[in-house]
Amino acid sequence: MGSASSMLTQYDIEEVQEHCNKLFSQQEIVSLYQRFCQLDRNAKGFISADEFLSVPEFAMNPLSQRLLKMVDGLNFKDFVAFLSTFSAKASLQQKIELIFKVYDSDCNGKVTFNDIIEVLKDLTGSFMSDKQREQVLSHVLQEAGYTRESSFLLEDFVKVLGSSSIKMDVEIPVD
Amino acid sequence: MANAPDNKLTSSSSELDLDRPNLEDYLPSGSMQEPRGKLRLRDLLDISPTLTEAAGAIVDDSFTRCFKSNPPEPWNWNVYLFPLWCLGVVIRYGILFPTRVLVLTLGWIIFLSSFIPVHFLLKGNDKLRKKLERCLVELICSFFVASWTGVVKYHGPRPSRRPKQVFVANHTSMIDFIVLEQMTAFAVIMQKHPGWVGLLQSTILESVGCIWFNRTEAKDREIVARKLRDHVQGADNNPLLIFPEGTCVNNHYTVMFKKGAFELGCTVCPIAIKYNKIFVDAFWNSKKQSFTMHLLQLMTSWAVVCDVWYLEPQTLKPGETPIEFAERVRDIISLRAGLKKVPWDGYLKYSRPSPKHREQKQQIFADSVLRRLEEK
Numbered sequence: 001m002g003s004a005s006s007m008l009t010q011y012d013i014e015e016v017q018e019h020c021n022k023l024f025s026q027q028e029i030v031s032l033y034q035r036f037c038q039l040d041r042n043a044k045g046f047i048s049a050d051e052f053l054s055v056p057e058f059a060m061n062p063l064s065q066r067l068l069k070m071v072d073g074l075n076f077k078d079f080v081a082f083l084s085t086f087s088a089k090a091s092l093q094q095k096i097e098l099i100f101k102v103y104d105s106d107c108n109g110k111v112t113f114n115d116i117i118e119v120l121k122d123l124t125g126s127f128m129s130d131k132q133r134e135q136v137l138s139h140v141l142q143e144a145g146y147t148r149e150s151s152f153l154l155e156d157f158v159k160v161l162g163s164s165s166i167k168m169d170v171e172i173p174v175d
Numbered sequence: 176m177a178n179a180p181d182n183k184l185t186s187s188s189s190e191l192d193l194d195r196p197n198l199e200d201y202l203p204s205g206s207m208q209e210p211r212g213k214l215r216l217r218d219l220l221d222i223s224p225t226l227t228e229a230a231g232a233i234v235d236d237s238f239t240r241c242f243k244s245n246p247p248e249p250w251n252w253n254v255y256l257f258p259l260w261c262l263g264v265v266i267r268y269g270i271l272f273p274t275r276v277l278v279l280t281l282g283w284i285i286f287l288s289s290f291i292p293v294h295f296l297l298k299g300n301d302k303l304r305k306k307l308e309r310c311l312v313e314l315i316c317s318f319f320v321a322s323w324t325g326v327v328k329y330h331g332p333r334p335s336r337r338p339k340q341v342f343v344a345n346h347t348s349m350i351d352f353i354v355l356e357q358m359t360a361f362a363v364i365m366q367k368h369p370g371w372v373g374l375l376q377s378t379i380l381e382s383v384g385c386i387w388f389n390r391t392e393a394k395d396r397e398i399v400a401r402k403l404r405d406h407v408q409g410a411d412n413n414p415l416l417i418f419p420e421g422t423c424v425n426n427h428y429t430v431m432f433k434k435g436a437f438e439l440g441c442t443v444c445p446i447a448i449k450y451n452k453i454f455v456d457a458f459w460n461s462k463k464q465s466f467t468m469h470l471l472q473l474m475t476s477w478a479v480v481c482d483v484w485y486l487e488p489q490t491l492k493p494g495e496t497p498i499e500f501a502e503r504v505r506d507i508i509s510l511r512a513g514l515k516k517v518p519w520d521g522y523l524k525y526s527r528p529s530p531k532h533r534e535q536k537q538q539i540f541a542d543s544v545l546r547r548l549e550e551k
Binding site: 157 | 238462540
């Protein structure tokens with residue numbers, strides 16, 4: 001795996017950097033490539049769901065299945081583009097967009113009451129009943145001026161989350 | 176958490192032992208400060224901490240780090256060093272390797288020509304036979320170590336043959352066993368391997384009293400636990416060596432110790448092994464290499480240099496659980512050998528983490544939401 005960086009040419013690195021809007025430095029991209037090769041055990045060019053789940057810290061994350069749908073089978077360029085949202089240089093808008101995409105599992109551009117309930121189910125498991133979840137959500141929606149029938153667009157998410165400081169940064173270890 | 180009695184088996188073979196110290200104590204918990212204040216919509220919608228943890232795990236995680244083998248640093252990068260390196264290759268493959276193969280073959284001839292007669296002719300005289308077999312096993316292990324030009328420095332008092340004691344060591348490769356065995360004929364508990372290794376296991380190692388287990392068999396654990404207990408009770412049995420990590424780790428980290436060795440009610444003598452990576456990376460990555468390839472790699476390197484420390488025997492303290500005891504001994508070994516501890520079970524190499532960890536996170540979040548709902 002140490003020979004990984006020799007398989008990535010300067011041209012490749014720049015291409016990947018362009019694709020992720022220069023949110024990662026070239027060194028970080030090389031680091032990510034080493035990691036990509038480490039996870040992609042048989043050098044297929046993408047990481048399978050099974051290989052992601054072989055990282056115990058990822059497998060035990062309550063939202064792992066949702067993220068898996070987004071990263072499963074990505075090639076290196078898209079893998080880096082996905083992770084670029086977690087760069088400290090990424091905009092708040094980009095981060096909120098990712099959060100919206102996680103909620104909007106049917107990709108229709110709208111997040112409904114049920115979509116939020118589904119995510120809440122992943123996050124709370126058997127420690128809250130369905131009724132409790134619906135009650136809690138209805139309560140906070142009402143307080144914020146929405147109803148059960150409201151459906152959220154990206155702009156609404158930006159309005160609700162934009163005022164708070166979203167901290168969603170991951171540091172890429174560089175040797 | 177899990178109040179299963181020690182002998183209870185988990186129903187599915189993919190589920191791991193639930194009795195573990197709290198993982199949260201070890202994992203980075205940047206977002207773990209308890210949120211306060213009245214629950215608002217944005218608190219429910221903000222899943223950024225969870226997403227950050229997941230992305231952090233994709234980028235780097237402490238479990239995969241344990242099994243990363245160091246690629247050899249090429250130093251043949253200029254006109255002066257390149258011919259030196261070529262010379263080195265010629266010497267290693269052309270001179271050292273054949274010499275070593277010769278030494279090993281000689282060793283095997285001596286061993287087999289002594290072992291077979293002793294084993295069959297002295298059938299009646301058990302005590303003498305066992306003594307000779309022990310010496311012969313130590314001998315063949317010394318030949319193995321010589322075949323890699325093994326330079327082993329042993330520190331501390333040599334293991335003594337006493338009842339009610341077990342030896343535990345950190346595990347980097349199957350050669351750990353050979354390195355230790357050349358000094359003392361241990362009985363060891365190991366995974367049954369296929370091929371020529373398995374053949375050696377069932378014939379020669381049988382004579383020093385080894386115990387086999389099968390990682391994939393769920394029922395196996397109870398049987399093995401019983402065999403362990405029987406072995407330590409026997410006064411005549413060879414001292415028992417256990418590798419509580421259950422799998423090979425890359426000699427920079429230690430994974431969680433399985434509690435089996437620590438609940439036998441005997442003294443535990445820790446042994447720490449550290450290989451010097453300058454000469455060769457002795458980590459056996461069983462997913463990448465077969466044992467034969469691993470041995471060949473060792474036989475074409477300059478040397479295998481390692482330190483073995485026999486550490487102070489430990490007993491279960493009053494009020495200490497076997498898991499705490501295991502962790503304490505892991506501390507001692509990791510400190511001595513300069514290894515970092517990680518909170519993972521080595522068997523996660525072969526199966527998925529128990530749902531318990533995810534449930535813990537879910538419970539924390541659920542409790543926090545319900546609590547904040549009450550706040551005004």
